[in-house]
Amino acid sequence: MALIPAHAKSTNGRKRHITVDALGLPVMITATSADIQDRDAARDVFWRLRLTQPQITQVWADRGYAGELVDWARDRLWLTLRIVFRPKAPRASSSCPAAGKSSARSAGA
Template sequence: MADFEVHVDTSEVPSPVRPRRDIVDGIRYIVDNGAKWRALPGDFPPWETVYGFFWRWNRAGVVTYIRDQLRRRIRTGKGRCPHPVALIVDSQSVKGASTVGKNSRGYDAAKKINGRKRHITVDTLGLPVMITVTPADVQDRDAARDVFWRLRLTQPQITQIWADRGYAGDLVDWARDRLWLNLRIVSRPKGTKGFVILPRRWKVERTIGWCMNARRNARDYERLPQHSEAHLNWALITTMTRRLTRKSPRTSQWTKKPSATG
């Protein structure tokens, strides 16, 4: 973690006996490099200590609290309301390692993947709002009922959600009648083949890509789905802290520079 990220990333974390920075650095090392907890280098506190804080912070809701606070800071910095009113939802099935128990894994027949499914909800900037992990055989529209209920309770200002065709059907009417949510299905244009950038949906796909940049998230290794959610949250926390502490906005490498005049 860079020096200028320390305050942004750990200001909401309860102070442990060991430096918070060392604890957070250890967790982020595991997530980013995909190492086992027992393989944590000696530069960090003992792996038992780092894992203990990872477990306690996640159980206490500290990780999701940090994620939400970072999202609000980014939105406010861009002149947006800190609380989004429109969201985008999508899912991703990933293979489960041998450490994933039978009671929390399943087979996604459409993707031919045996493992777990990640249901990720983001705002219109692609910033995470809610992450839920289920067995891979759970249909998107079935998982969405629980996700939408939780969103209505925690984000009562939300009025609209975009999704793909996996969420079509009775879910659209159910969301409108029960939760007063306008669920809009974004479909591929007829006759198109291959990769197509779809309005709104590309933002949640980009967020999924951010999660996959962390090696720990390349597949699911966790015994508990809650820990899978935590690793996804930590990967996105890293992405958001880097965005907040970026000294100047990135410019395209193709931006034409003015020629020097003599």
């Protein structure tokens, strides 16, 4: 399961918290006021998820859901919450130090 925050894409003043399965199919969609932090709204989302889908034992979420929520989900709901971090962007420089330099000698030399 993954919890995907759909941050106010086209609706002003609302946030949608979309829970999807491993195939990306929606399991639960919850709307909250935009002034509520993701991790605060997630407690309600996880509680409802646990009641309606008790077979789900593991959830992946982005950094917005990190912190005390991980321990809360484990202790209260027996739910494993794994925080997924965005991969580091590759460096702008080339990984090959000789890139762009020609190793061939000129014909006139």
